[in-house]
Amino acid sequence: MSSPPPIRTKLLRILLLPLVSMVALWGFIAYSSVEEIVTVSQTQDRWEAIGSPVLQLIVELQKERQLSAEAPRGTGKYAPLAEQRKVTDAKVQHLREVIGSVDAGSADAQTPAQVRALEEALDGLQSLRASADGGVLAPPLAIIEAYNNVISVANRQFNDRDALSSVSSFRSVRGMAAYNATAEYLGQEHAILTSTIVQRRMSPTDRAAFVAAMTNRRIVFANAERDAGPELRANYDKLVAGAPYTRLVDSEDELFSWDTSGGGPPVEPAVWKSDAEALLAAINRDTQAELNRAAMEAQDQKVGAYWRIGIVLLLGLAAVVVSVALSLRFGRSLIAELSRLQASAVELAEQRLPRLVERLRRGDDVDPATEAPGLDPADTAEVNRVVNAFSAVRRTAVEAAVGQATLRKGVGLVFLNLARRNQALLHRQLGLLDTMERRVDEPDVLEDLFKLDHLTTRMRRHAENLIILSGSVPARRWRDPVPLFDVVRAAVLEVEDYTRVTVVPMPDAPLLVGAAVTDVIHLVAELVENATAYSPPDTTVHVRSMTAANGFALEVEDRGLGLNQATLDELNARLADPPEFDLADSDRLGLFVVARLAARHGIKISLRRSPYEGTTAIVLLPTMLLAEGGIPAVAAGVRQPEPAVARVAKPVRALGAGPTSSAEPVWPPAPEQGGGPEPVRATWFDAAPAPRTPPMTTPMTPPMTHLTPPHPTPPHTTPSHPVPSQPVPSQPVPSQAAPPPTAETGPTPQEPANGHPAGGSNGHPNGASNGHPNGHPNSGVNGANETGAAQEADDDLDGLPMRVPQTNLAPQLRADSRRPERRSAPARSPEELAQLMSSMQNGWRQGRRQAEQGQDLWNRKDDHPDARPQK
Incomplete structure (x- = not known):
């Protein structure tokens, strides 16, 4: 995990945020302005380069379609059609030259595809003519529909609205496109009706195509009226008010109601042709005028965009420079104040509080007001409030540390007082039990007294736990070294289920210095009792020993459920470095007592999983706790003190038996x-x-x-x-x-x-x-x-x-008889x-x-x- 950023970095982030926002806004405005200029330029170039040639080509294709519908079936020698095809070919060649000169990359993403589609449609124009001349396209409607497809591709290129999306009069441009579509649908009507006049009949298919073209014309003509600009609206009104348009609409209504089964169409062919051609010419003329007007508007917008982007760039750059200068000045002053506050916090955390805690551990008296003086005020009001709050926090921390130390000291004194009182009562109870044991002869009563004796000894050990938790040392001490095997046996006897414990013989066990006897007995007893408490009652707890390079090791092995590795690691960490006693962690008092006893004498304790899936506790006694030589000799009649152990239900010897x-x-x-x-x-x-x-x-x-x-x-x-x-x-x-x-x-x-x-x-x-x-x-x-x-x-x-x-023995009791030294038994x-x-x-x-x-x-x-x- 990475370390948190310093104060300077956070301040830079705070200051950079508005700067970055301003720069981003400035860049967005500049980009939008540039994009508008580029778009307008591309639009103007496209309309000037491609729009007008495409519109002219559409007009010529409509004329060629009309003449193809009038021409005799299967013949290509119709003179008007041949002349029109030459004109159309000239427009196609001009359009190809224009497309080749225009950079397709300057247009939008769909323009190159539309241009390619138009080129492919124009490439198929010759095959279309050949099919019409050879009679392959037998019905006139098939020829009309073939030309409709080519004109439709050209109209899609002409009606490219994406290129005009940034033009302010986009709605009027849509009106122009709808106005131009009106001419296309009117041309389809004119071609279908012309073929009907030539054939002197209209098939149901021709009628359906005519009705569809008429319906589409009226729809797009209404859209043109809705979206037309002021100039186009004037032309639209003039066209609608004219006689040709009125007669054409009436003729469309008559043709729509015409019963095609009887006779020719109910219109005059010459009148229809005159009105239709007049309307087509007017619509194409108005469309070209609207196209030129849109190009001029795009030019004006391009010039205005140049001015706007220049002003925006200059103003934005000036604002960024001023903001950076002010932010740097403010940031430096704020960083300086926060750096002073940071130095004070570091000094409190690394120097003042550790010294305070150390003094509290030694028991020194501490004045919170002296240990937590106020900080110097800051220049900024907000930072000054932070300084005052931090000063209050520091005073509270010092007062809390003093209060916790006082509380721990009081709790320790309470533990010590209760333990001393319990010890005094337990010692008196042990003496009373000794007296009762000497007075009683009945085996059953004596056995119960021994059980009470054992329970009292265990109670004494629990009282000593309170003394250890309070930080004091139990009063029991030994002067001379004691055999370690006796120490282990004494520890086992302080356990409730001592009958489940097996102590492996220790022929090489050394002597334990007297100063550590009581604590080692207590330590081993806690480990053995824990092993018996957390293992099945029908299992055995084994206590083994071995000589180590740096001392002597004891192993307490149980056959319980064991602990997982995470718990073992946590317990080993506590045993290696005993923490401060926490009243909330009352379920592991034995662990805390063992850890504190081990730390007092430099004993190393580690827990690991046993081969039986239980837990093995390894106690390594350092060399400094082991005495040199054998069992110390004592004077005749002088009893060597032995470790105090639990009083157990001892067997009653058969009275009258002499010593052996x-x-x-x-x-x-x-x-x-x-x-x-x-x-x-x-x-x-x-x-x-x-x-x-x-x-x-x-x-x-x-x-x-x-x-x-x-x-x-x-x-x-x-x-x-x-x-x-x-x-x-x-x-x-x-x-x-x-x-x-x-x-x-x-x-x-x-x-x-x-x-x-x-x-x-x-x-x-x-x-x-x-x-x-x-x-x-x-x-x-x-x-x-x-x-x-x-x-x-x-x-x-x-x-x-x-x-x-x-300590005060009579001279007669200080005999020279010595207890023979123990020797290691040979292996059998x-x-x-x-x-x-x-x-x-x-x-x-x-x-x-x-x-x-x-x-x-x-x-x-x-x-x-x-x-x-x-x-």
Whole structure:
């Protein structure tokens, strides 16, 4: 698309329009005048050169036709006819010479064709005479009609009205043509009646031809009376008042009423011939006089046209010169004023408004009156009004920008205030749920509490969305690097349909710097939730990873309906360059949050179509977000913070089962064939290890360094719902050896630390920390203290500093034990994987048998109420 024209061009167009119109009008008048002169000249030349010879030829052809009708049939030795033919041939030769001398190109478009038709008719005149003399044209009427055709062509050339269209007396010229046609039809009547007198009879065909000629003569004679000019009208009146015309009309009436079946015609042949020839001579004489008068009139018009065109050309040229001079002077002044206005507009658009918007983004105070001063007045009243209007527009634009910035700032503060309040309530709700989870032993109730825990975690993420939309940063932060695999699992657990998500093992996954852990969890959770929300419920969302040259890439692939290429391009553009938050675009808040989080850490996100016609989101984590080395070592008994994740319905471990010291992972038992729903394909929490031995009446104490075993907890049945299976880890996490507890290092068995059960890091039955993706064997140390601290911080945040876990530890807790570094698991062959799956199935069967034996043992104890521990 071409750029619009500049102001100078538009002004030139405005000024050139009247100039062009004036020049066009002047040219049209000049052209019309020249055309009139040319037309008049051509008309005069034609009438002088061709008109008069054609008229003379018509008169001679009429005489030859009359003599041919009088001549005896089939003989060419009639002396008057022979003499007339010589005269006619002389007129034909003269006409041919005149036609050859006249430039046919100077006439109108039809004149050359008419001239050629006349020449062809004259060429056939000799054959016509031969046919008449040889008796080929037997009836006299045939000879008359043959001559009529030749005369008709000559009359068309004589009556060329187009050549006289510009003559002022065009109507009188039409009258002259009709007057001349009267002579032709009268000549036809005279020839037919002459042949009738010679034959002394009139056939019906002759009668019809006579009546037609008489009728046409009277019609054209009436037209001549209507269109005749003053001179021709005088001749017309004189002709009509004469005795020959009166007798001729009476004779025509008698012949019209004559019964041709009896005798000769009821007229005197000599009288008819005398009257007819007298009228023909008078009509031809008057026609020639009218022709000469028209030629003189054309000459006068030509001279007058010369004078008119000269005056028009001079006056038009003077007007054009004056108009151009005035237009240039006015245009220059107007262009100068508009150029100043244009410079002001450019300065506003390119300098003032960008600086103003940048200042508003920084939060500076802006005075619209100072930022939008008025422009200098213009010299022209109209331009000055435009300047004033533009000044008002500029003030309005500045005020609107300030108002929009204030509105966005207010909306952001509202979002931030609501989000902070929701976060405080959600943290308190999470603490309350933790307390309830530690107090409840029933599996069904505990499962519902875990579901509430999960929903609360999702609500916390939505509250953080409001914080991000307001331009702030969530309060959750991490100091140390966290394994990226744990970060991805934590993100998946914040999704409602986490059971539909499959995370491919990441043996080469690096560590993520602590400053980006929370935002990456939030970012991946939004992408995974979008993938599960816009894909069929019976499909799986896959999360894969791979090492890239400039970082580490994650792929979130769904199998939904997908997006068209135009929508993908639009979304990728928004992800690459996040726009300002628009309240009207509320249906894509997740996209805006993801784009803003990615821009904050330099993460590149792109969307493309997946091979399954769904959508694949590629998250490229830059190298600066990846930490060097393995998992950071921590002191003995100190729990490394892990990403906060959604609290899910965790499986309840069979009470009484002791911890396992084996380094191999222990898998939960598989469901019986055909019994219960199929277990989910992936869960993002650590399932409780299945008991290897029948449950004991005295619960086993998990290994702890400074805490004594908790109160004995009455065992209960294993939940009847299917236990979600845990995804195969990339490498088993070895259990941490712990020294036996001593009486000096912790509270008594009747008083656990902080008053909370010590069955896990925060009292969860599976030993996983609250809101963490997994629970390591050594992560339960000091878990109760930290949970209590978190609950205390959540219960009261008004004015008190937030407590950071593990900042003030006792020296005894800072042991030198270190968590072993993770190593990448070697790739297994298909045969090894088959053996591993077979071993897992055998373990599941053995675990189910042991669980059934433990259930039978507990049922037997239910028969003796005294054997139950008292609460």
